[in-house]
Amino acid sequence: MRLFFASILALPFLAQTKPEKLAPYYPTPETIVEKMLRFGEVKPGEKVYDLGSGDGRIVIMAAKKFKANAVGVEFDDSLWKQSSERISKLGLTASARIIHGDLMLQDYSDADLLTVYLLPVSNDKVTPILEKQLKKGTRIVAHDFEFSAWKPEKIQDIDDDGDGRSHRLFLYRR
Numbered sequence: 460m461r462l463f464f465a466s467i468l469a470l471p472f473l474a475q476t477k478p479e480k481l482a483p484y485y486p487t488p489e490t491i492v493e494k495m496l497r498f499g500e501v502k503p504g505e506k507v508y509d510l511g512s513g514d515g516r517i518v519i520m521a522a523k524k525f526k527a528n529a530v531g532v533e534f535d536d537s538l539w540k541q542s543s544e545r546i547s548k549l550g551l552t553a554s555a556r557i558i559h560g561d562l563m564l565q566d567y568s569d570a571d572l573l574t575v576y577l578l579p580v581s582n583d584k585v586t587p588i589l590e591k592q593l594k595k596g597t598r599i600v601a602h603d604f605e606f607s608a609w610k611p612e613k614i615q616d617i618d619d620d621g622d623g624r625s626h627r628l629f630l631y632r633r
Contacts, residue, residue, distance in 0.1 A: 462529065483579035484538065488620045491628075492520050495574055498628050499600040501525045505571035508532065510562045510585065515542025515555075517574050522546075522555035525604050527572075529555045532562040542546060554618055568592045576602040583607055589633070599631040605630060 478502045482599065487495070495517065501507055503526035509517040512531025516559075521529035533539045539559040558565060563585065567573065570593060582601065587607050589599070603626060605611060611629040618625050 478517070481584065482511055482577040484535065485576075486513055486516065487576055488622065488624070489516065489520070490620050491602065492517050492618060493524070493628050494615070494626075495600045495602060495628060496521055496525055496527075496572075497599050497625070498613070499572045499574065500506065500571050501527050504528065506530070506569050507572045507574065508565075508567055508570050509574045511577055512542060512557055513538050515545055515557055518542070518553065518555050518557065519546060519549065522551045523549065527554070530556075531557040532560060532565050533536065534556055534561050563588060566592060567597075568594060570594075570597050571605055573597065573599045575599060577604065579604045579607065593633040595633060597633045599633070601629040601631070603627055605629045 469477065480626065496526060507521040507527045507529045509529070509531045512518055512533045513565070515531055518529040518531040521527040526598050527622065531542060539557055541556045546552060546557065573589070582604055586606055606629070609631050612632050613630040615628040617628070620626055
């Protein structure tokens with residue numbers, strides 16, 4: 460009985476340690492992934508982070524097509540495993556990896572480019588972390604949802620992604 464009560468008392472603590480979900484998983488179409496990376500002007504050898512990397516498609520394209528050193532951050536067990544396995548199967552482990560963790564707890568100080576597809580409230584939550592950590596000149600590409608505290612350097616509207624859906628990209632520079 461004592462063990463049962465100890466477990467009940469631990470529930471609020473356990474709930475607090477689980478990362479907050481900052482966006483639903485909704486994969487970015489491959490055509491938009493490429494446009495995001497081009498819009499962010501990623502160059503070979505640069506450090507690219509994808510916050511909430513889902514199935515790893517941005518990380519994989521950044522490493523494979525743009526020759527960047529790409530890192531995704533994903534806390535969902537299944538998506539982390541799926542993306543990590545795909546990176547391994549493609550032979551990209553030297554230039555691509557997925558951190559299994561909370562994107563609010565990572566260090567982005569070496570980033571050259573960040574890609575983000577989070578909800579507006581989540582962009583607001585991550586803003587203080589990025590303002591504190593990002594070096595001068597770091598570029599941020601936000602997909603569909605802007606950062607309310609920042610003024611975008613450029614905005615790109617994409618009328619049709621090939622499936623009839625429109626998108627908007629925001630480019631920020633710290």
